[in-house]
Amino acid sequence: MNTMATLVGRRAIIDYGRKPLNLVMLVAVPVVLVFVWGPSMADFSKLLGGTGNRGQLEAATAGWAAAALAGLAGFFQVTGSRSADRRLAAAVGRSGPVVAGRLGASFGLALVAAAGGLIALAARAGITDPARAVAATVVIAIIYLSLGVLVATVVRSEMNGALLVTLAWVFDVFFGPALGPASTTMTRVFPLHFPTLVLIGQASGHGGPLGDVGWSMAWAVGLSVLAVVRLSSMNRPARAPGALKAGAATHRAPTPAPASALRPAIAPSSKRPSMPVNSPLDVAATARLAPSSDDAPVSARLTAVLRAGMREYRRNRVLWAILVVVPAVFIAMAVLVTVDKPGPVAVVEGARHFTAFLSERRMHAATMVPVTAAFLAGLTGLFVVTGSAAGDRRLVLAGMRPREVLAGRLGVITTATVVATAIAVAVSGVWYPPRQWLVFIGANLLIALTYAMIGTLIGPLTGRLGGLYLILLLAFIDVGLGQNIMIPNGPPAWGAFLPARGASRVMIDGAFTAHFDQVGYLLLGLAWLAAFTTVTAVVFRRRTAAARA
Amino acid sequence: MDKQTALATNDRPSPPPITPVTPVQPAVGLEAKGITKSYRRGVWPRHRQIPVLRGADLMVGAGEVVGLVGENGSGKSTFMKILVGALAPDSGQVQVSGRIGYCPQEPVLYERLTCDEHLELFGVAYGMDTQAIRVAADGLYATLGFDRWRAARVEELSGGTRAKLNLALALLADPEVLLLDEPYAGFDWDTYLRFWDLTAERRAAGRSVVVISHFVTDQERFDRLVELRDGRTVSR
Numbered sequence: 001m002n003t004m005a006t007l008v009g010r011r012a013i014i015d016y017g018r019k020p021l022n023l024v025m026l027v028a029v030p031v032v033l034v035f036v037w038g039p040s041m042a043d044f045s046k047l048l049g050g051t052g053n054r055g056q057l058e059a060a061t062a063g064w065a066a067a068a069l070a071g072l073a074g075f076f077q078v079t080g081s082r083s084a085d086r087r088l089a090a091a092v093g094r095s096g097p098v099v100a101g102r103l104g105a106s107f108g109l110a111l112v113a114a115a116g117g118l119i120a121l122a123a124r125a126g127i128t129d130p131a132r133a134v135a136a137t138v139v140i141a142i143i144y145l146s147l148g149v150l151v152a153t154v155v156r157s158e159m160n161g162a163l164l165v166t167l168a169w170v171f172d173v174f175f176g177p178a179l180g181p182a183s184t185t186m187t188r189v190f191p192l193h194f195p196t197l198v199l200i201g202q203a204s205g206h207g208g209p210l211g212d213v214g215w216s217m218a219w220a221v222g223l224s225v226l227a228v229v230r231l232s233s234m235n236r237p238a239r240a241p242g243a244l245k246a247g248a249a250t251h252r253a254p255t256p257a258p259a260s261a262l263r264p265a266i267a268p269s270s271k272r273p274s275m276p277v278n279s280p281l282d283v284a285a286t287a288r289l290a291p292s293s294d295d296a297p298v299s300a301r302l303t304a305v306l307r308a309g310m311r312e313y314r315r316n317r318v319l320w321a322i323l324v325v326v327p328a329v330f331i332a333m334a335v336l337v338t339v340d341k342p343g344p345v346a347v348v349e350g351a352r353h354f355t356a357f358l359s360e361r362r363m364h365a366a367t368m369v370p371v372t373a374a375f376l377a378g379l380t381g382l383f384v385v386t387g388s389a390a391g392d393r394r395l396v397l398a399g400m401r402p403r404e405v406l407a408g409r410l411g412v413i414t415t416a417t418v419v420a421t422a423i424a425v426a427v428s429g430v431w432y433p434p435r436q437w438l439v440f441i442g443a444n445l446l447i448a449l450t451y452a453m454i455g456t457l458i459g460p461l462t463g464r465l466g467g468l469y470l471i472l473l474l475a476f477i478d479v480g481l482g483q484n485i486m487i488p489n490g491p492p493a494w495g496a497f498l499p500a501r502g503a504s505r506v507m508i509d510g511a512f513t514a515h516f517d518q519v520g521y522l523l524l525g526l527a528w529l530a531a532f533t534t535v536t537a538v539v540f541r542r543r544t545a546a547a548r549a
Numbered sequence: 550m551d552k553q554t555a556l557a558t559n560d561r562p563s564p565p566p567i568t569p570v571t572p573v574q575p576a577v578g579l580e581a582k583g584i585t586k587s588y589r590r591g592v593w594p595r596h597r598q599i600p601v602l603r604g605a606d607l608m609v610g611a612g613e614v615v616g617l618v619g620e621n622g623s624g625k626s627t628f629m630k631i632l633v634g635a636l637a638p639d640s641g642q643v644q645v646s647g648r649i650g651y652c653p654q655e656p657v658l659y660e661r662l663t664c665d666e667h668l669e670l671f672g673v674a675y676g677m678d679t680q681a682i683r684v685a686a687d688g689l690y691a692t693l694g695f696d697r698w699r700a701a702r703v704e705e706l707s708g709g710t711r712a713k714l715n716l717a718l719a720l721l722a723d724p725e726v727l728l729l730d731e732p733y734a735g736f737d738w739d740t741y742l743r744f745w746d747l748t749a750e751r752r753a754a755g756r757s758v759v760v761i762s763h764f765v766t767d768q769e770r771f772d773r774l775v776e777l778r779d780g781r782t783v784s785r
Contacts, residue, residue: 300673301673301674304669304670304673304674305670308659308662308666308669308670311661311662311666312659312660312661312662315661315702316661387660388659390657391657391658391659393635393657394651394653394657394718395670395671395674397633397634397635397649397651398651398671398674398675398718398722399648399674399675399676400673400674546634546635
């Protein structure tokens with residue numbers, strides 16, 4: 001057993017190292033979180049009711065990095081080896097050695113993840129209490145490693161599972177005690193609540209008899225046990241009821257049916273539907289792959305693609321759940337944890353520029369809408385394009401025109417984007433209705449559609465997983481930081497060069513003023529959308545069109 | 550049959566000079582000449598060119614069933630993709646008379662669509678009307694024996710049933726040229742025999758059929774065998 005477990009563990013580590021994306025993430029995640037996020041999140045933390053203590057935030061980033069890496073490592077360790085591990089367990093006769101090896105490798109990766117975060121932290125700001133930092137970071141890594149393994153044993157789709165782990169991490173980080181207030185009751189149920197407090201050296205005051213360390217250990221041990229149980233159950237070789245003893249089994253080879261007994265069930269050739277032989281069979285290279293003039297009208301083909309696309313998307317229940325739940329929960333939590341005090345915001349009313357003082361909770365309710373809508377729309381574009389790429393190429397080879405397939409896909413993406421945006425707007429509007437509903441909805445839709453196009457462009461370049469993180473990063477940097485009116489002194493100057501600038505200004509106008517005054521920014525937003533849509537169309541055509549067309 | 554000919558060329562920069570292919574006779578379903586293709590592998594500075602096809606030729610007449618064989622990695626699927634138009638050659642020409650029905654090696658399907666929905670979608674792509682799609686689909690379900698799975702989503706299908714749907718999409722419109730890349734991988738014996746019945750029927754109707762296989766156990770079912778060896782086609 002020991003040899004097998006060691007072998008499985010060693011091979012798993014080697015396999016992890018052979019994937020370039022893993023190595024890139026191992027370096028990039030700690031560097032981005034500790035070096036880039038840490039310093040810039042202090043102001044953001046104050047908005048969420050946190051202390052804004054830079055030292056504490058920087059310490060927390062090491063834990064966040066470890067959690068992100070460990071969660072995904074655990075998840076992909078299991079999904080990438082599920083079938084092979086089952087087969088191996090069947091060959092061994094029991095799941096123990098395989099599970100031990102797989103979990104050993106995962107634990108090793110969790111340690112590597114924790115080390116990555118800590119090294120980055122040491123290089124960035126130094127570590128004042130090494131023992132506490134190391135212990136808390138390792139506990140955080142184990143919690144997310146177990147979470148990743150658990151999700152992998154439950155969710156069949158690799159993409160949906162990765163998305164769930166990522167969303168759990170997003171909630172844990174953005175509503176955790178390092179960024180927001182440590183005392184909020186509803187965020188105490190998050191797995192990283194107590195370990196993060198231990199990591200940043202802040203007492204919760206609500207740990208009870210177990211204390212913060214005890215709760216942290218309870219999360220780590222509890223999730224680890226669940227992960228082991230689920231993984232063992234998944235890999236356990238199936239035993240047939242009343243299995244025969246060795247040597248008692250009999251096997252009867254299937255008797256092939258005689259060929260003469262087979263009857264071609266297809267209708268006689270003359271009655272079968274066939275391409276009209278007298279129809280032009282197309283002279284040029286493009287034409288031989290395109291439908292003839294007798295074919296179904298464009299509207300019929302477009303309808304067929306759109307209907308099929310909607311059916312496919314509608315049946316991905318996890319995605320629909322995410323489209324509905326994420327805006328509702330994310331915006332509601334953002335509103336609830338924000339300290340309700342007045343803050344300045346630059347607005348234009350009747351060509352008059354002035355600074356208004358508005359409730360920061362109200363501002364946060366409005367600004368979270370485009371962040372959420374952009375992220376979800378980007379994901380929709382990413383998923384739709386990557387999920388249908390091979391099939392779409394085959395459809396085009398069968399005679400569908402690339403522009404018809406593209407129009408169908410864009411129809412699906414637009415529908416899902418409208419749904420996600422509508423829910424985000426509705427949740428925000430329930431608390432704080434915008435002054436101009438139409439302008440507010442239109443601006444958010446503009447940002448969301450722009451990010452949907454970005455998702456369709458990123459997908460073929462990075463694949464689904466890479467695209468997921470890139471969309472998350474882009475939406476947060478552009479819409480969340482680059483256009484954030486709640487940052488002291490207003491949105492940063494570099495935000496003017498990012499896609500959401502124009503539509504964000506329109507969104508502010510719609511949310512907080514009585515009249516529309518941002519024609520220039522509206523045109524800027526539309527220009528970004530037009531540019532991305534054009535590039536999307538060109539790229540889609542190049543990817544799906546027949547190679548010699 | 551008043552078939553016209555399709556001429557396909559690639560626009561890659563500076564390909565080796567190719568002698569223009571003279572228009573094929575109507576009896577020729579598919580002709581490929583001088584096809585070359587190489588793949589770039591690895592990341593700089595370790596990237597390298599791996600030549601796969603070094604001037605492969607193929608001619609398939611109407612009513613002919615040709616087997617394309619070769620070792621693993623000999624370039625059969627690459628050649629097939631080039632014939633179909635799914636992949637651009639580095640150089641060479643392909644001529645096809647009529648339409649192509651393509652069955653890729655790995656089933657290319659939409660995971661959350663049912664068999665019926667696939668056949669409907671591809672039927673529309675082929676330009677068939679609703680009635681024609683229904684009749685053709687019913688025939689293929691019966692012949693390939695997966696009628697009870699018509700309302701099941703692809704994600705619920707076994708590998709063998711996916712392979713049947715994969716093949717059915719290629720056969721749906723009864724195209725003039727059938728390019729089938731290991732179509733019977735995963736079939737049971739019964740379906741395997743039915744597949745050959747279908748192929749014989751297509752041949753009798755004057756269709757051109759190319760079937761890729763690692764090895765050919767039923768040589769008598771083919772009119773001709775062509776082997777890909779060192780990137781070139783050799784008659785067997």
